[in-house]
Amino acid sequence: MNKQVSKRTLSRLPVYLSLLQEKYREGMEYISATTIANLLGLNHVQVRKDLSCASTSGRPKVGYATDVLIKELQVFLDYNNTKNAVIVGAGDLGKALLGYNGFTSYGLNIVAAFDNNPDLAGTSVKNKPIFAMEKLPRVMENMDVHIGIITTPAHTAQAIADLLVKNGVMAIWNFAPTSLKVPASVIVQNENMATSLAVLSTKLNEKMENDK
Amino acid sequence: MNKQVSKRTLSRLPVYLSLLQEKYREGMEYISATTIANLLGLNHVQVRKDLSCASTSGRPKVGYATDVLIKELQVFLDYNNTKNAVIVGAGDLGKALLGYNGFTSYGLNIVAAFDNNPDLAGTSVKNKPIFAMEKLPRVMENMDVHIGIITTPAHTAQAIADLLVKNGVMAIWNFAPTSLKVPASVIVQNENMATSLAVLSTKLNEKMENDK
DNA sequence: TATATATCGATAAAAATATATCGAAAGGAG
DNA sequence: CTCCTTTCGATATATTTTTATCGATATATA
Numbered sequence: 001m002n003k004q005v006s007k008r009t010l011s012r013l014p015v016y017l018s019l020l021q022e023k024y025r026e027g028m029e030y031i032s033a034t035t036i037a038n039l040l041g042l043n044h045v046q047v048r049k050d051l052s053c054a055s056t057s058g059r060p061k062v063g064y065a066t067d068v069l070i071k072e073l074q075v076f077l078d079y080n081n082t083k084n085a086v087i088v089g090a091g092d093l094g095k096a097l098l099g100y101n102g103f104t105s106y107g108l109n110i111v112a113a114f115d116n117n118p119d120l121a122g123t124s125v126k127n128k129p130i131f132a133m134e135k136l137p138r139v140m141e142n143m144d145v146h147i148g149i150i151t152t153p154a155h156t157a158q159a160i161a162d163l164l165v166k167n168g169v170m171a172i173w174n175f176a177p178t179s180l181k182v183p184a185s186v187i188v189q190n191e192n193m194a195t196s197l198a199v200l201s202t203k204l205n206e207k208m209e210n211d212k
Numbered sequence: 213m214n215k216q217v218s219k220r221t222l223s224r225l226p227v228y229l230s231l232l233q234e235k236y237r238e239g240m241e242y243i244s245a246t247t248i249a250n251l252l253g254l255n256h257v258q259v260r261k262d263l264s265c266a267s268t269s270g271r272p273k274v275g276y277a278t279d280v281l282i283k284e285l286q287v288f289l290d291y292n293n294t295k296n297a298v299i300v301g302a303g304d305l306g307k308a309l310l311g312y313n314g315f316t317s318y319g320l321n322i323v324a325a326f327d328n329n330p331d332l333a334g335t336s337v338k339n340k341p342i343f344a345m346e347k348l349p350r351v352m353e354n355m356d357v358h359i360g361i362i363t364t365p366a367h368t369a370q371a372i373a374d375l376l377v378k379n380g381v382m383a384i385w386n387f388a389p390t391s392l393k394v395p396a397s398v399i400v401q402n403e404n405m406a407t408s409l410a411v412l413s414t415k416l417n418e419k420m421e422n423d424k
Numbered sequence: 425t426a427t428a429t430a431t432c433g434a435t436a437a438a439a440a441t442a443t444a445t446c447g448a449a450a451g452g453a454g
Numbered sequence: 455c456t457c458c459t460t461t462c463g464a465t466a467t468a469t470t471t472t473t474a475t476c477g478a479t480a481t482a483t484a
Contacts, residue, residue, distance in 0.1 A: 450460085
C-alpha cells in the first residue's frame with residue numbers, strides 16, 4: 001500500500017468515497033470491489049487495485065467494512081487535515097464556489113474571495129467575505145493560505161497567478177480557460193469546463209450520426 | 213485524419229483552440245506544433261498527433277496557419293452547430309452556469325434553468341429564465357433540447373436524470389457528486405470537482421512532505 | 425544553385441493504464 | 455467436517471497513451 005499512486009487512481013478515489021458514504025447511509029455495512037465496480041461501471045480488478053493503495057481492510061468472501069474503508073480513504077486523501085484557500089475573481093463562478101460549503105468535507109476551507117470591482121469589496125456570500133485586491137497579501141499571510149483558486153477571465157489569469165505566487169501560494173486551482181506559467185514548485189490543476197463539454201458534445205454528435 | 217479519436221486527445225483540442233484564438237488575436241499568423249507544445253507544457257509529437265485528427269493544413273518548416281487551424285478545430289468540435297441545453301437546479305452553481313455566456317462559443321446554448329424552489333420560479337439570470345419544474349417537459353419539447361445539465365444536490369440527481377431521459381435528453385452533463393444510472397443510449401459526462409481537488413490536494417501534500 | 429534547418433507526418437519504442445488469471449482465505453451449504 | 459463459492463491480493467497479459475525516431479518537404483541562406 002501507498003506506493004506510487006497513479007493520477008488516474010487518485011482521481012477515482014473521491015468517487016469511491018462518495019459512493020461509499022451514500023451506501024453507508026443506506027445501511028450497507030460491507031461492500032465488495034465487485035459491487036462497487038458494478039455500481040460505477042468499472043472493472044472490479046481496477047477497483048480493488050485502486051483501493052489497495054489506501055486500504056488494507058479487505059477480507060476474502062466478505063469485502064470491505066464500509067465505515068472502515070471510508071475512514072481509510074479520508075485519511076489517504078487527507079480530508080481531515082483542512083487547508084485554507086482564497087478565490088480570486090468574485091464573478092458568478094467565484095461566488096458559487098465561495099458559497100459552496102461542500103468543499104470542507106474534502107479538506108478545503110475557502111476563507112475569502114478577492115475582486116477588483118469596488119462594488120463587491122465589503123460584501124459577502126454566506127458569511128464568506130469578498131475583499132478588494134489590495135487586501136490579498138495580508139489575508140493570505142494572516143490566514144496561512146497556500147492554495148489559490150482563479151475564477152477570473154482568461155486574460156487576467158496570468159497576472160493573478162503571478163500575484164498568488166508572490167504571496168506564497170503552493171497550489172493553484174485554475175478555472176480560467178488558459179494555461180498558466182508558474183515556477184516548477186507551484187502545482188497547477190486546471191479545471192477546464194470546455195474540455196468536458198467537448199467530450200460530451202462530440203459523443204453526442206457521433207450518436208446522432210449513428211442514429212440517422 | 214478523423215479515425216478513432218481518443219478521449220484524451222479530444223479533451224486537449226479545446227485547449228489548443230483557445231490558445232490559438234489568443235495567439236491569433238495577438239497577431240501570430242503561423243504556429244508550429246513545437247510552439248504550441250512549449251506554451252502548454254506538452255510534447256510536440258503529441259500536439260501534432262492530436263491536431264492531425266482535425267487538421268490537414270500543417271506544412272513542413274512553416275507550421276499551421278493559425279486562422280485555418282482554428283476553423284478546422286471549430287469544425288471538428290462542431291462548435292458552429294449550436295445545441296440547446298437546460299439546467300436543473302438553480303442554486304449557486306446552476307445560476308453561475310446559466311449566467312455564463314461563454315458556452316455559446318463552444319456550441320452550447322443554455323436556454324433555461326429549472327428549480328423546485330417556488331421563490332425562484334419566474335426569476336431570471338442575465339435574461340435567462342428560471343422555471344418551476346413542471347414547465348420542464350414543455351420547454352424541452354418546444355425548444356428542441358437534448359442536453360441536460362444537473363446541478364442539484366447528489367440525492368436528487370438520479371430522479372432528475374430519470375426525468376430528463378423521459379423528456380428526450382440524449383446527453384447529461386452531471387455536476388452532482390454521484391453516479392447516474394441511465395439507458396445505454398444516453399451519454400453522461402461527469403464533472404466531479406472533488407476529483408480535481410483530490411489530485412491537487414495530494415500533490416500538495418507530497419510537496420509539503422518533500423519540502424520538510 | 426547547393427546546403428542547412430525547421431517542421432510535418434508516419435512508424436516504432438516506451439511508459440502508463442486497464443484487464444485477466446491464479447492461488448489463498450473466509451464463510452456458507454450440504 | 456468437507457466441499458463450494460465469493461472475494462481478496464498478487465502477478466501476468468493486453469491495451470491505451472505517450473514519447474522518440476526517421477524520412478520527406480518547404481523555406482531561408484550562402
